[in-house]
Amino acid sequence: MIRAENLTKYYGTVKAVENLNMEVPDGTILGFLGPNGAGKTTTMRMLTGYTTPTKGRAIIEGLDILKEPLRAKKLIGYLPEIPPLYPELKVSSFLNFVAEVKGLHGKRKKQEVERVISQAGLEKVALRRIRNLSKGYRQRVGIAQALLGEPKVLILDEPTIGLDPKEIVDIRNLIKSLGGERTIVLSTHILQEVTSVCDSIAIINEGRLIEFGKIEEVQEKYGSASLEEIYISAISRGGEA
Amino acid sequence: MRNMWAIAKKELKIYFSSPTAYIVISLFLLLAGFMYYVIISNFSLLSIRAGNNPYFSSHLSLNQSVYIPFFSNAAVVLLLLLPILTMRLFAEEKRQRTEELLFTLPLTNTQIIIGKYLAAVVVLIIMLVATAPYVFYPFFITKPELAPVLTGYLGLFLLGASFISFGLFASSLTENQIVAAVFSFAILLLLWLIYWLTYVTSFMGGFLRFISFFGHFDNLSKGVVDTADLAYYVSFTLVGLFLTYAVLEVRRWWR
Structure with a gap:
């Protein structure tokens, strides 16, 4: 379970996120929506402990990310907006490095690295240097890295960006298959992705959470409107607030 | 421990x-080898000339005329090159946005800092060990004193380790590798030469001489092991690592 309590982030006097409260139950796949600059990335960075909130707390599986960072971070797989890759390293050495830091060693490490390589479809490029990979492959290495160690919580910032249509379908199916046992938060601009992968949505605008809940429940509230209509209406309403 | 090694x-x-x-x-190796070649060639010319002057030849010492100047020249080369080695350590993580991974993995800042520090120290050790074949070659021909050569290496190592710790700090301040390298080079050079002030003023002379790299390294290259010098290098390194830690902690609030 992921819980955000009054999460607030100011950069100087600029407000990025304000009093964000939400509780994402176990096994949820949450689609995190909002215009560019609405605070999606900042929120995800606070949930993963990269950014320290100005106010409020982020709690992962009952652990406060600031008070027990090591135990909480062990439970999170995180794909940032820009996949964090060392261009000089080979795909396999990069994944081995992340696996070691996540506490996997020996045979377990080998099995885990092999598992994520096949899940993300990286067999062909495992021994290539990351510098020489296409954008789609880089994105997939970023996803593979997040899956290492079977974390209970996955936080994915625009996971399908830069992928070709076939890759998008593969990654969506992968994310879907991971749901149920894991809690997943993924941000995206593609509403179709939310309908096909997620069971819940959160809409954020100008740093405030505007809608949050199971997709059907939110749709009911708007009189069974389509996701697109809900998004537009929520954003324009949020803009006035 | 395992995590530090994974980073390193x-x-x-x-x-x-x-x-x-x-x-x-x-x-x-090129620069140190060149300096060593010139110094030792000069020494062999001197010894040939001294051949028919017993007084002069009895005062010729390989340690005095070769090893001491070699070690202080090699120290300058380290000052020049180690900032190049350390400049990428944090700056590049920032520029490539890999620090978003580094700081969300289950790692402490201390593990990250020590891991990176160790990696550069390993390269420093390789650099120093690679000079050993020619530095120890005269031991097959004649009998120089061994102890000052070993303490000279110890001095180079401690000096280099201090440079690395400061370079790591410089790298944590910026995402531009060039800025990191120039900053650490300039400040280290200033710290090296700060004892010059004692020529023009008596104000805080003892303190200035103490914080300058110069005297501490001199003692070791002459074979004098003084705990004050060792403590100086160890504290300098710890201060550098601590400053890096402080920068990482403060930056957490700004990203």
Whole structure:
């Protein structure tokens, strides 16, 4: 379970996120929506402990990310907006490095690295240097890295960006298959992705959470409107607030 | 411990899969080798001339005329090259946005800092060990004193380790590698030469001499092991690592 309590982030006097409260139950796949600059990335960075909130707390599986960072971070797989890759390293050495830091060693490490390589479809490029990979492959290495160690919580910032249509379908199916046992938060601009992968949505605008809940429940509230209509209406309403 | 080593291993892999480590190591060997060649050739010319002057030849010492000048020249080369080695350590993580991974993995800042520090120290050790064949070669021909040569190496190592710790700090301040290298080079040079002030003023003379690299290294290259010098290098290194830690902690609030 992921819980955000009054999460607030100011950069100087600029407000990025304000009093964000939400509780994402176990096994949820949450689609995190909002215009560019609405605070999606900042929120995800606070949930993963990269950014320290100005106010409020982020709690992962009952652990406060600031008070027990090591135990909480062990439970999170995180794909940032820009996949964090060392261009000089080979795909396999990069994944081995992340696996070691996540506490996997020996045979377990080998099995885990092999598992994520096949899940993300990286067999062909495992021994290539990351510098020489296409954008789609880089994105997939970023996803593979997040899956290492079977974390209970996955936080994915625009996971399908830069992928070709076939890759998008593969990654969506992968994310879907991971749901149920894991809690997943993924941000995206593609509403179709939310309908096909997620069971819940959160809409954020100008740093405030505007809608949050199971997709059907939110749709009911708007009189069974389509996701697109809900998004537009929520954003324009949020803009006035 | 394992996590520190994982970081160090990653940094070493990057060092040796990009030109950085090869360039730093080979340029160090080129410059140090050149200096050694000139110094020892000069020494052999001197000894030939001294051949028919027993008084002069009894005062010729390999330690005095070769090893001491060699070690202080090699120290200058380290000052020049180690900032190149350390400049990428944090700056590049920032520029490539890999720090978003580094700081969300289950790692403490201390593990990250020590891991990166160790990687650069390993390269420093390779640099120093690679000079051993020619530095120890005269031991097959004649009998110089061994102890001052070993303390000279100890001095180079401690000096280099201090440079690395300061370079790591410089790298944590910026995402521009060039800025990191120039900053650490300039400040280290200033710290080296700050004892010059004692020529023009008596104000805080003892303190200035103490914080300057110069005197501490001199003692070791002459074979004098003083705990004050060792404490100086150890504290300098710890201060550098601590400053890096402080920068990482403060930056957490700003990203």
